[in-house]
Amino acid sequence: MIKVAINGYGTIGKRVADAVAAQPDMEIIGVSKTSPSAEAFVAQSRGYPLYIADIGRKPDFEKAGIRVAGSVEEMLTRADVVVDATPGGVGAKNKPLYEKLGVRVIYQGGEKHLLAGFSFNSSCNYAKAIGRQFVRVVSCNTTGLCRIIHLVDTAYGVKKVRATMIRRASDPGEIKRGPVDAIVLDPVTVPSHHGPDVQSVLPTIPITTAALIVPTTFMHMHVVMIETEKEADREEIIQLIESHPRLGLVRPATGITSTAQLKEYMQDLGRSRADLWENGIFQDSVSVVDGHEVCLYQAIHQEADVVVENVDAIRAMIGEVTDAETSIAITNKALGFTAI
Amino acid sequence: MIKVAINGYGTIGKRVADAVAAQPDMEIIGVSKTSPSAEAFVAQSRGYPLYIADIGRKPDFEKAGIRVAGSVEEMLTRADVVVDATPGGVGAKNKPLYEKLGVRVIYQGGEKHLLAGFSFNSSCNYAKAIGRQFVRVVSCNTTGLCRIIHLVDTAYGVKKVRATMIRRASDPGEIKRGPVDAIVLDPVTVPSHHGPDVQSVLPTIPITTAALIVPTTFMHMHVVMIETEKEADREEIIQLIESHPRLGLVRPATGITSTAQLKEYMQDLGRSRADLWENGIFQDSVSVVDGHEVCLYQAIHQEADVVVENVDAIRAMIGEVTDAETSIAITNKALGFTAI
Amino acid sequence: MIKVAINGYGTIGKRVADAVAAQPDMEIIGVSKTSPSAEAFVAQSRGYPLYIADIGRKPDFEKAGIRVAGSVEEMLTRADVVVDATPGGVGAKNKPLYEKLGVRVIYQGGEKHLLAGFSFNSSCNYAKAIGRQFVRVVSCNTTGLCRIIHLVDTAYGVKKVRATMIRRASDPGEIKRGPVDAIVLDPVTVPSHHGPDVQSVLPTIPITTAALIVPTTFMHMHVVMIETEKEADREEIIQLIESHPRLGLVRPATGITSTAQLKEYMQDLGRSRADLWENGIFQDSVSVVDGHEVCLYQAIHQEADVVVENVDAIRAMIGEVTDAETSIAITNKALGFTAI
Amino acid sequence: MIKVAINGYGTIGKRVADAVAAQPDMEIIGVSKTSPSAEAFVAQSRGYPLYIADIGRKPDFEKAGIRVAGSVEEMLTRADVVVDATPGGVGAKNKPLYEKLGVRVIYQGGEKHLLAGFSFNSSCNYAKAIGRQFVRVVSCNTTGLCRIIHLVDTAYGVKKVRATMIRRASDPGEIKRGPVDAIVLDPVTVPSHHGPDVQSVLPTIPITTAALIVPTTFMHMHVVMIETEKEADREEIIQLIESHPRLGLVRPATGITSTAQLKEYMQDLGRSRADLWENGIFQDSVSVVDGHEVCLYQAIHQEADVVVENVDAIRAMIGEVTDAETSIAITNKALGFTAI
Ligand SMILES: NC(=O)c1ccc[n+]([C@@H]2O[C@H](COP(=O)([O-])OP(=O)(O)OC[C@H]3O[C@@H](n4cnc5c(N)ncnc54)[C@H](O)[C@@H]3O)[C@@H](O)[C@H]2O)c1
Ligand SMILES: NC(=O)c1ccc[n+]([C@@H]2O[C@H](COP(=O)([O-])OP(=O)(O)OC[C@H]3O[C@@H](n4cnc5c(N)ncnc54)[C@H](O)[C@@H]3O)[C@@H](O)[C@H]2O)c1
Ligand SMILES: NC(=O)c1ccc[n+]([C@@H]2O[C@H](COP(=O)([O-])OP(=O)(O)OC[C@H]3O[C@@H](n4cnc5c(N)ncnc54)[C@H](O)[C@@H]3O)[C@@H](O)[C@H]2O)c1
Ligand SMILES: NC(=O)c1ccc[n+]([C@@H]2O[C@H](COP(=O)([O-])OP(=O)(O)OC[C@H]3O[C@@H](n4cnc5c(N)ncnc54)[C@H](O)[C@@H]3O)[C@@H](O)[C@H]2O)c1
Known part of the structure; x- marks a missing residue:
């Protein structure tokens, strides 16, 4: 032990x-x-x-x-x-x-x-x-990015990643941190420091990130756009995600389109502390633009992944x-x- | 069965x-x-x-x-x-x-x-x-009020109840209902209809209620002020609450002073869906003003009680x-x- | 008249x-x-x-x-x-x-x-x-996108636009619309319909957009990344923005890094209804990545532009x-x- | 000068x-x-x-x-x-x-x-x-309480005041203070310190107050219940409010039932910084319970009064x-x- x-x-x-x-x-x-x-x-x-x-x-x-x-x-x-x-x-x-x-x-x-x-x-x-x-x-954000980028890189080769992280302002139990009614640029500069942090794990990935804070508590949301070397295929990506032990697909039939509903779903499933340990990738969002750019939304439960x-x-x-x-x-x- | x-x-x-x-x-x-x-x-x-x-x-x-x-x-x-x-x-x-x-x-x-x-x-x-x-x-609010009022009535006789209900705007998983940044009077008239609803269970209690909606999701909060017939005693009330199967005391040593922290505590304790089934009465808030008015805050988990x-x-x-x-x-x- | x-x-x-x-x-x-x-x-x-x-x-x-x-x-x-x-x-x-x-x-x-x-x-x-x-x-979002894209297109030629729109949930005076505590994908598919809407004004611009709703009221925030045909220059872009009658620069010396502070600034300046009629482009965010990609944040006051x-x-x-x-x-x- | x-x-x-x-x-x-x-x-x-x-x-x-x-x-x-x-x-x-x-x-x-x-x-x-x-x-809260209590005291004599203050978490331009999704008891004890603060202006008024913080920015909301010595009359109180230079009536015909709508109204009326300098008393809420208790809601614009x-x-x-x-x-x- x-x-x-x-x-x-x-x-x-x-x-x-x-x-x-x-x-x-x-x-x-x-x-x-x-x-x-x-x-x-x-x-x-x-x-x-x-x-x-x-x-x-x-x-x-x-x-x-x-x-x-x-x-x-x-x-x-x-x-x-x-x-x-x-x-x-x-x-x-x-x-x-x-x-x-x-x-x-x-x-x-x-x-x-x-x-x-x-x-x-x-x-x-x-x-x-x-x-x-x-x-x-x-960090929670870097963990979520590394998982999906590494998967796409292994499958198609990554040429360039662009990611925007819409971050929760505070954890649910924190009562001091805000904002109450604002979208805050943190940092105000683009690219943010999250790109270099991804490179501490995946040193060769070219990546530009932007990060903002919004007044919610449940999860971060990432908008991920990955240009690939080889042509990418939507159905294949979905299958790769399904078979990855730390990536999960939010199915269209659940009707879930937000962090709050996804948290509720984890709670209903009886997960300890309603934790989403995997990346919550919205199946409906997975798309390939012009054959060489994979786009998707992923919810990242900051407390859990x-x-x-x-x-x-x-x-x-x-x-x-x-x-x-x-x-x-x-x-x-x-x-x-x-x-x- | x-x-x-x-x-x-x-x-x-x-x-x-x-x-x-x-x-x-x-x-x-x-x-x-x-x-x-x-x-x-x-x-x-x-x-x-x-x-x-x-x-x-x-x-x-x-x-x-x-x-x-x-x-x-x-x-x-x-x-x-x-x-x-x-x-x-x-x-x-x-x-x-x-x-x-x-x-x-x-x-x-x-x-x-x-x-x-x-x-x-x-x-x-x-x-x-x-x-x-x-x-x-x-309803969740009426349930919470009935429990505490009945307790005080049995112990000291209730002369008059005044209660203000600060209500959560939506359940956590609901994404359509607001407001985002407003305190909404619902209804704008005082007293609200919650008093008569209490009387559907406890017909003889004189009660004036006010109800507002605020942009939170976790629990309602009640400010309860109960004038009593007999002189009331703080320590005795705390004991009565402790021995009631559907009332709970939020202890000062937990450091909890909000709905969000109380929800987190239920989640940490492993309660199903982090549910607070009892009234969450803040021990520090329990007080007796002028010997004949019991005052307290209670958190009411709308989804659970x-x-x-x-x-x-x-x-x-x-x-x-x-x-x-x-x-x-x-x-x-x-x-x-x-x-x- | x-x-x-x-x-x-x-x-x-x-x-x-x-x-x-x-x-x-x-x-x-x-x-x-x-x-x-x-x-x-x-x-x-x-x-x-x-x-x-x-x-x-x-x-x-x-x-x-x-x-x-x-x-x-x-x-x-x-x-x-x-x-x-x-x-x-x-x-x-x-x-x-x-x-x-x-x-x-x-x-x-x-x-x-x-x-x-x-x-x-x-x-x-x-x-x-x-x-x-x-x-x-x-719409307010399309107006804000058209202004900046057209400027960059005129100066350098636009090869491809990627934009993420973090949208306010409701106008400040609306009290029914939520969410209260959620990041909502609207739509859950990527690209969103905002790209084609930009093309109703600028038909030849290749553009991929994503759009989310967050619980704030003051302004939308856009993350804009524009790949250019010609090499772009940060100082020149800043000057072009400065001389555009419908684009404004949020100066670093103001310390403003959020929608809320920008709204407050408009209010302090005595603008009618605190309106920001121009795109509020954060000067510190304006950057050129690899010589051919212009990145910036812009606040878009939905009620005003x-x-x-x-x-x-x-x-x-x-x-x-x-x-x-x-x-x-x-x-x-x-x-x-x-x-x- | x-x-x-x-x-x-x-x-x-x-x-x-x-x-x-x-x-x-x-x-x-x-x-x-x-x-x-x-x-x-x-x-x-x-x-x-x-x-x-x-x-x-x-x-x-x-x-x-x-x-x-x-x-x-x-x-x-x-x-x-x-x-x-x-x-x-x-x-x-x-x-x-x-x-x-x-x-x-x-x-x-x-x-x-x-x-x-x-x-x-x-x-x-x-x-x-x-x-x-x-x-x-x-303070803003005490100012708002003193104005209305003094009016009722002059008209009918005040026997006892009970007031609950639902306070805005931060001013609109503040981006650090929360909470995001919580009702916070501040202080967790009842009565709060606001009663004694009213007595620094009106020393002889018996008053019990409770104060909570909610995630909004625009205004505080007060639930005021005043027991009077003499019998009080609703229409007379409304007239007294109308003729007071620092109290205002929010008319039913405006449809306003929240802080956010009231702020919007001040903005529309062209008030400097959309300021509500007076107590915003909701006419529909003004009531007299049992002849000797005046109840009402008042919005208090923390930045303005x-x-x-x-x-x-x-x-x-x-x-x-x-x-x-x-x-x-x-x-x-x-x-x-x-x-x-
Ligand atoms: N909360 C998140 O969403 C999140 C996500 C990923 C990573 N992290 C990282 O995890 C780390 C912890 O963050 P957290 O959110 O759990 O913080 P937290 O504030 O919730 O917990 C920190 C704990 O450390 C204790 N502590 C404080 N000072 C200490 C000391 N000197 N010695 C021993 N204990 C001490 C505190 O009592 C508290 O229990 C940070 O590095 C944070 O960046 C946090
Ligand atoms: N949510 C709360 O906080 C709360 C608290 C106390 C009491 N209540 C009361 O409980 C009741 C249910 O509220 P809720 O919040 O659980 O609502 P909900 O919307 O979460 O659930 C209602 C369910 O009923 C189903 N439904 C809708 N129309 C139906 C129909 N015609 N036949 C069968 N099923 C139908 C819906 O699919 C949904 O699953 C209401 O009376 C409400 O006032 C709610
Ligand atoms: N609010 C924004 O942020 C925003 C931004 C850009 C564009 N828009 C667009 O502007 C338009 C108006 O939006 P809004 O936000 O001002 O709406 P709103 O609801 O604030 O105002 C609409 C007004 O129209 C009136 N109205 C409703 N039905 C009517 C009818 N049948 N005949 C005459 N008047 C009627 C209502 O009384 C109300 O005063 C919409 O197309 C909207 O998409 C809104
Ligand atoms: N904001 C409200 O809602 C409100 C309402 C009523 C009363 N008040 C009271 O008014 C006072 C000011 O509050 P505020 O909200 O305007 O604060 P604020 O933080 O908005 O403004 C304070 C100003 O003082 C300046 N300052 C800080 N330290 C200084 C120093 N040592 N010397 C000179 N200037 C200094 C800051 O730069 C800032 O401009 C406080 O006593 C507060 O309790 C505030």
């Missing part, structure tokens, strides 16, 4: 914890919080030992009825792999400690590529993570499973995850 | 179906849809026989890969109790058919009190539903369980529902 | 009315409403004679304190040009009446191209409208001013409109 | 500046900004001398094309009255400087009552501000106009403000 610790039990951390706990070859040995909160009660109800960043705050937790297993440093010494899911930038501050303890660490997309020196996506470069001490799972990547990354770093297909199959099976 | 049919498998219907299926003394013998949709696939994945309103549309369903068990009328003849969860107003049109078939029917809050002649809330008037053919489960009421109503109409406490206990246990 | 009637005094109609009234060569001889409302009081406060569709409803208006000048048909007979700004589809129903009366009519983008047989944009095809009886001012086009269209149809530059200059001057 | 300086030219400051500039007995001698922005360009376009907090940043402004008149301290020495409209809390930091210079200062509602020692509302306590060095214009109060406060402090009626009349006339 691979012993996994979650440093930063928030939106991403709590999902990775449950996904890890469901795996046959992994166990959660601890999760960490900085202050008492609803999530601390959730960790406790799941039976995850709770470690805290500042052990001096132990009485605060106990007064609230939350048991504390120890300090974050104690947790780290007991782990084979640490998933650092602290807020963007905190991971960098944690690095000296991780280096001192010599523990393997997975960073999230809020950290820079250089911090880990390797950016991971299980469908694209699983094998290259084997044996590494530091790996960064790329990186979760399964983290699980695969753990397995790759430990190195007992050496190929992506096997790891992905184990991960998906353990979650009861069949693409929609 | 009580045979239950769900006529109108939508937001409310799909939840009642799952809650019924979980009961030890009930089974779902069919659910109905008017056209193929995501929800039809959900019914199929749950194994509920799907009946359709217009049997002429059977080929549409089959082409989409959805099996059809028969017509709605066939479904109705096989049921002991029908839960009519069609959109507001459709239930009235269905009544002649129900009368012809002599089947027991539960209507929802979108129908008028007079249609059923009896308005139901399990905590207030369970026993009066025994043996009835038609029962109306009051009436679900458990429907289950109890089924049991009451059949009449084998004659007291509310027993039915509520069975319902809650089957759902694994312990108030937060 | 050209006598202008506004049939349909709503979001667009009320703006066109004021813009027309401000012109030296035009006057408003009447506006129409179907029922008493805030807008009827506004028309009255502006001194515009109010005509009503159903003269039988005259007492309703008078009881509310609104004077009625007569029926819509009477209004139409007094006009040289009618601006039909009724809701999409109503214009088609009005056509037989317009043909009977032989009056010149301008339709809006909610009507089909074929209804008028000619689609207008003053920067692109002013002269072709001269003498026509029916002209259609294209077509207003000035309607004024020019009136002038073109009457035919006394035969060139676009002169008409645009008169229109802009009368509104005190200097591009930001 | 009273020389007025605006320290903090933001949402409130820019409106007060224009209102002051419109008065016959006042002039703007300067406004201040901390960094270049759209608002700095607006000040320049209005011809207001611009002073900056940190004179070292002068080159930043000049590079952006904005002329700088000097430092904030220089501006303060030239003013008879300073309107401090800096963000909440900054005013307190500015006090030592104001005391050193001995200048008269008006604070806004974001500062504490004790900072000024006197809280102002022109309809309630104009005369008490005469000759003071420091005055605080109460305090603007006219600031103008009156300037006049009161200087002391040449000694009665509220005269000052209010001058203020309103200068703005062309007739209540709707």
Whole structure:
């Protein structure tokens, strides 16, 4: 059993914890919080030992009825792999400690590529993570782009990608972040930094991206236009998507044309936390323009798609499973995850 | 086993179906849809026989890969109790058919009190539903108000209730209804019609209500101010809430101060569809002003609170369980529902 | 003085009315409403004679304190040009009446191209409208696209346009339309119908468009990527935009990066109804990728950009001013409109 | 002419500046900004001398094309009255400087009552501000409550006020503040601090308030329930509102039932920045329950209602106009403000 610790039990951390706990070859040995909160009660109800960043705050937790297993440093010494899911930038501050303890660490997309020196996506470069001490799972948007671009590249060769990301403003449970009634250019410059981030995984893909923020909470939406080297065929692309373990087709018969309905569908299907782990590609949108340009919409559930990547990354770093297909199959099976 | 049919498998219907299926003394013998949709696939994945309103549309369903068990009328003849969860107003049109078939029917809050002649809330008037053919489960807002008002009335006597309902604009999966950026008075008159609706369950309570719509999707929020006959005590009220099977306290240590965070908490706790079946009363808000006025905030999950009421109503109409406490206990246990 | 009637005094109609009234060569001889409302009081406060569709409803208006000048048909007979700004589809129903009366009519983008047989944009095809009886001012989105595409085409030749339109869900004063929390694909197919609509004005431009709806009210946002025949130069494009009478640059020093801030700026500058009549092109976003692809963001104020086009269209149809530059200059001057 | 300086030219400051500039007995001698922005360009376009907090940043402004008149301290020495409209809390930091210079200062509602020692509302306590060095214009919500409560108190005597404030999440031009999809209790305790703030102006009024935040930008909405000593009469209350210079009636014939439509109406009427300076009381909502409780909805335009109060406060402090009626009349006339 691979012993996994979650440093930063928030939106991403709590999902990775449950996904890890469901795996046959992994166990959660601890999760960490900085202050008492609803999530601390959730960790406790799941039976995850709770470690805290500042052990001096132990009485605060106990007064609230939350048991504390120890300090974050104690947790780290007991782990084979640490998933650092602290807020963007905190991971960098944690690095000296991780280096001192010599523990393997997975960073999230809020950290820079250089911090880990390797950016991971299980469908694209699983094998290259084997044996590494530091790996960064790329952001939700980059994960979604890498999956589809790599598929099209393998099938037809990619000449040029243009992608516009319409991003959700906040996660559903966040109440401070806006905007309330605005479309915000973030960044105001085109191309955005998302293109280079894709290249941290797929270095040779020419890509121009634009990114905006809109006042919704459920999922990002990508408009993807990929010019191909070879002529592309709509039906073939649809079949490739259907047989990909991390891509899903939103069928016309469902009547779903929005992020909100897709979230509702995941909830109805009983998925844990209504999570959409795969790219939600709208079948009706898949088209080939002039024979050489693949166009499509894909919904990317920001809270979910990186979760399964983290699980695969753990397995790759430990190195007992050496190929992506096997790891992905184990991960998906353990979650009861069949693409929609 | 009580045979239950769900006529109108939508937001409310799909939840009642799952809650019924979980009961030890009930089974779902069919659910109905008017056209193929995501929800039809959900019914199929749950194994509920799907009946359709217009049997002429059977080929549409089959082409989409959805099996059809028969017509709605066939479904109705096989049921002991029908839960009519069609959109507001459709239930009235269905009544002649129900009368012809002599089947027991539960209507929802979108129908008028007079249609059923009896308005139901399990905590207030369970026993009066025994043996009835038609029962109306009051709306989500009225259900939430009845629960807390009845509690305070029993403890201290209610002199006067003032309640403001800040209502969610649409359910999360609805994409047509707004507003986007407005506070809408609905109705623009004060008092609103919600007071009289409470009186359909609790006829002697003097109550003034106001109701507004705001652009959110997760839950309604009620500001409740209840003048009492006897002097009220904050700690005692909190204890009464804690021991009520359909009221829950949102604890200060969770840090939750909004509908969105409360929804997230239900999702984290693994509740089916992240449902809050109880009133979510904010413990920090509970106060007694001048000894004789109880004030509090309660979050009401519009999609969920009436679900458990429907289950109890089924049991009451059949009449084998004659007291509310027993039915509520069975319902809650089957759902694994312990108030937060 | 050209006598202008506004049939349909709503979001667009009320703006066109004021813009027309401000012109030296035009006057408003009447506006129409179907029922008493805030807008009827506004028309009255502006001194515009109010005509009503159903003269039988005259007492309703008078009881509310609104004077009625007569029926819509009477209004139409007094006009040289009618601006039909009724809701999409109503214009088609009005056509037989317009043909009977032989009056010149301008339709809006909610009507089909074929209804008028000619689609207008003053920067692109002013002269072709001269003498026509029916002209259609294209939609707000198409107007915004035509302006910038035509500019780039004239300067460098357009090889291919890719545009994504992130559309506001409702106008600020609309309270029924949603969504509240969703990104909606409208249509779910790519390319959307906006490309062909651009071609109704610029027939030879190859263009692929995608369109989504997001829960905001202030403006649409376009992501525009234009491949050019000749090599393009960023500074030159910026200068061309600066000297175009219907394009405006949102300067970096303003700190504006969103629709909401841009609306606020228009309001602060004292523009009538805070209207942004020009394309709001974000200077920081203007870029040239690989020498032959112009990329930029532009905000399109859905309520405003077509207003000035309607004024020019009136002038073109009457035919006394035969060139676009002169008409645009008169229109802009009368509104005190200097591009930001 | 009273020389007025605006320290903090933001949402409130820019409106007060224009209102002051419109008065016959006042002039703007300067406004201040901390960094270049759209608002700095607006000040320049209005011809207001611009002073900056940190004179070292002068080159930043000049590079952006904005002329700088000097430092904030220089501006303060030239003013008879300073309107401090800096963000909440900054005013307190500015006090030592104001005391050193001995200048008269008006604070806004974001500062504490004790900072000024006197809280102002022109309809309630104009005369008490005469000759003071420091005055605080109460917040938008408190201003709206004081106006209506004082009116009812004068007419019938107030026994008890209950008010729920449904607050807009952010001003329209703010893009960082949320929530996106939540109803937030702020504070989670009942009563909220708004009651005591009303008592800073009307010390003897018994009042319980509750306050929530919802994702809208245009206006707050108040549900006001006032128990009266004497029997109240609906028609009489409506007449009192009609004749009050700072209360307005939203007429049923307008069809307006929301904040968004009311904002649109102000925009259509040509009000500066679409400002609703008065309480927008919905005539249809005005009711008397059981003879002794006045109920109504009022929309409060957060950006606007305090603007006219600031103008009156300037006049009161200087002391040449000694009665509220005269000052209010001058203020309103200068703005062309007739209540709707
Ligand atoms: N939320 C998303 O949509 C999303 C998607 C993909 C990637 N990410 C990335 O995942 C990472 C985590 O984001 P999140 O949204 O889960 O954040 P979050 O704020 O929801 O959770 C962060 C957690 O870390 C804890 N924490 C904060 N400081 C800590 C410290 N010093 N030591 C230990 N724990 C600490 C917090 O208590 C919280 O529980 C970021 O890098 C983010 O960019 C987020
Ligand atoms: N959604 C809520 O928040 C909520 C809360 C409490 C009560 N209610 C009440 O519950 C009832 C149902 O509301 P909902 O929100 O679930 O509606 P919904 O629109 O989500 O679902 C209604 C379902 O009925 C089906 N239907 C429509 N016409 C039908 C017909 N003629 N025959 C059979 N089926 C038909 C639709 O296909 C749909 O599946 C209404 O009375 C409503 O007022 C709704
Ligand atoms: N609102 C926008 O953002 C926008 C932008 C560009 C183009 N358009 C187009 O402009 C047209 C008008 O749209 P709008 O948004 O101003 O609509 P609107 O609903 O705001 O106004 C329509 C007006 O027409 C009146 N009306 C309705 N039926 C009528 C009839 N039979 N006869 C006379 N008057 C009638 C209504 O009372 C209303 O005042 C549509 O074609 C629309 O597609 C709208
Ligand atoms: N916005 C509202 O709805 C509203 C309503 C009523 C009262 N108020 C109160 O009015 C005050 C101002 O609020 P606002 O919304 O106008 O804020 P704002 O942020 O819109 O404007 C504040 C302005 O002050 C400037 N500023 C910041 N620090 C400064 C400093 N140290 N010296 C000089 N200028 C500085 C900023 O550049 C900005 O222009 C606050 O007390 C607030 O509580 C606001």
